[in-house]
Amino acid sequence: MERPRADLVIEHASELLTCRTGAGDLVGRVRDGAVAVAAGRILAVGTADEVAAAVDRTGARTIYAAGRVVMPGFVDCHTHLVFGGSRVDEYATRVAGGDPAELAGRGIPVGIVGTVGQTRELGVDALVGAALPRLAEMLAAGTTTVESKSGYGLTTESELSLLDVNRRLVEVQPVDVVSTFLGAHAFPPDVPPDRYVDLVVAEMIPRVAEAGLASFCDVYCDEGFFTVEQSRRVLEAGIAHGLRPKIHLDQYSRTGAAELTAELRCVSADHLNFTDPEEIRSLAEAGVVGVAMPGLDFAVAHPRPIDVRAVIAGGMTIALATDLCPGCWLTSMQFVITLACRLHRLSVAEAVRAATLGAAQALGLADEIGSLEPGKLADVLILDVERYEDLAYRLGRNAVATVVKRGRVVVERA
């Protein structure tokens, strides 16, 4: 029988994690594991013996992963990657117990509106330039797919520009960027709220959809931000234009928008700090993925961090993300795993699963990425540790030695 030809084989890993759907241990651990790749996709995965028997490796590059862990690339399913400037002054003031309002009085950027000001000053090229080093850091830390939201423009032209940056980023570096329209991130100071919602619904969403610039439409539903009714208008307009719904839900208050989220079958509900157990169950029944962002709760010293165990107990599939933004300058999913395990009582297996397949589900991409299974994209990490639990155990270090993106070695650390 003719065996399919591989162009890359990674073999003899001390542990290979498939993170496949039905894995009883959540991570699908295989000892002395191997993965074979052809034309950017996974050809075979299993023990080294199984893979050796399944593929023709004539001419294939071989990477020996003895003493190392091999696993799927991380999927970061919630970021605000594209922005101008920095809010380091605000952060330093807050950690010291100071009042950021005093900074704003001196013209120093504070909050979303502060970042909007810094972002509007930059053109597309400068915004690409600002995002690239952040993406490079993410890739070096093992992230192979990143979701990226607009939302620091808040005018039609600037929101379109931010989404155009997402499109440009895909062309100039290896990480896949999934684009989300978040015009409903905050209200611009110079437009009345309902007028702004009209603008998002009647002008921005049709133009975003027409230009094919986003896969998802998101809304920031919370006290002081978009109401449940305004969120409904935004998400329904998105759906009508082919943009799948996502929602920032209950980060600082219980909004009651869980019902809307379940009704519209949002792909994900993100934050969930104040969502109650009954609402969690209804979201689970609607198939909504819960996105936890322990880094954000940590960075803002959130008074009520998400109770991830309750979300899991309620039956929701859980995903992890960095929430990279000027208020939470975090690029490493490994750090997120550390926080999820220590502060939110996830097992390391649960956290790894949530950072790979769970996050792929939060992007509706579980058929393509998030696990090592034949036919999926060959997004593969090699870690310089023998056991995957070291990801949570060894604090604040980068365990990623090699990153394979779509079958190509794109990071190789000596």
Ligand SMILES: [Zn+2]
């Ligand atoms: Zn967010």
